[in-house]
Amino acid sequence: MLGVAHVCGPPRLGVYREGEKALQALEGDGFCSFFAKSVQRECAGVTELDLRGFRIMPGYLTAPQQSALVGALRKVVTAAPLFSPMTPMGRAMSVRMTSAGRYGWVSDKTGYRYARTHPDGQAWPDIPEAVMSIWRDLVSDARGPDCCLLNYYAEGARMGLHQDRDEADFSWPVLSISLGDEGLLRVGGTTRGGSTVSHWLCSGDVVVMGGDARQTYHGVDRIKFGSSSLLKGGGRINLTCRVVD
Numbered sequence: 039m040l041g042v043a044h045v046c047g048p049p050r051l052g053v054y055r056e057g058e059k060a061l062q063a064l065e066g067d068g069f070c071s072f073f074a075k076s077v078q079r080e081c082a083g084v085t086e087l088d089l090r091g092f093r094i095m096p097g098y099l100t101a102p103q104q105s106a107l108v109g110a111l112r113k114v115v116t117a118a119p120l121f122s123p124m125t126p127m128g129r130a131m132s133v134r135m136t137s138a139g140r141y142g143w144v145s146d147k148t149g150y151r152y153a154r155t156h157p158d159g160q161a162w163p164d165i166p167e168a169v170m171s172i173w174r175d176l177v178s179d180a181r182g183p184d185c186c187l188l189n190y191y192a193e194g195a196r197m198g199l200h201q202d203r204d205e206a207d208f209s210w211p212v213l214s215i216s217l218g219d220e221g222l223l224r225v226g227g228t229t230r231g232g233s234t235v236s237h238w239l240c241s242g243d244v245v246v247m248g249g250d251a252r253q254t255y256h257g258v259d260r261i262k263f264g265s266s267s268l269l270k271g272g273g274r275i276n277l278t279c280r281v282v283d
């Protein structure tokens with residue numbers, strides 16, 4: 039474990055049905071008592087939460103570790119600039135992304151897939167050692183990830199509910215690392231529809247999405263722009279590390 043430091047308030051969790059306006063209930067001081075049953079454990083400041091099988095480790099990275107990681111990611115983005123992917127339906131995704139590792143994740147009108155090269159033609163840079171170290175600590179030291187996808191959420195960016203299913207072997211978890219502004223993670227089930235739960239991910243939080251939850255639908259509804267001072271100019275970075283083939 040690299041260290042535990044709480045860099046934002048107590049984790050917040052809510053339960054609601056898709057389509058309800060219950061997101062409004064996530065606002066304000068009344069939240070913890072409104073959802074008292076759901077959040078009892080989380081509001082006690084525990085260091086690991088279980089959100090439908092997603093292992094959430096709040097404040098896994100200390101503030102200095104977060105800053106060092108951002109420095110390493112700057113080099114990744116210099117070698118492999120952020121781009122705005124298009125969905126196969128021809129719509130621009132609101133997040134900008136790039137990758138490090140043997141593979142990067144790309145999307146265009148021919149579909150979602152892993153590719154050996156950046157859309158500009160160059161190979162992806164290596165995955166920073168700080169990321170590999172978190173993977174070894176929480177996932178495995180027998181095998182490293184093939185891809186570290188970097189998503190950048192500027193103000194207003196979001197990611198719809200989806201499954202991560204472009205990988206060959208779902209027995210490997212996806213490791214997620216959040217940096218910068220808080221993001222509202224929504225977690226559903228293994229099929230579309232039904233109830234979902236939401237949780238604010240803060241800078242330094244790490245999530246392991248594996249086991250029975252590996253094929254769980256998840257997305258990010260919105261970010262609290264300006265809630266963190268980690269990234270100059272604001273916004274949120276999320277890294278997801280994946281074993282691809």
Ligand SMILES: O=C(O)CCC(=O)C(=O)O
Pocket residue numbers: 187189197202214216221223239256257258276278
């Ligand atoms: O931004 C996040 O926390 C989740 C990102 C994600 O779901 C993905 O990249 O597939």
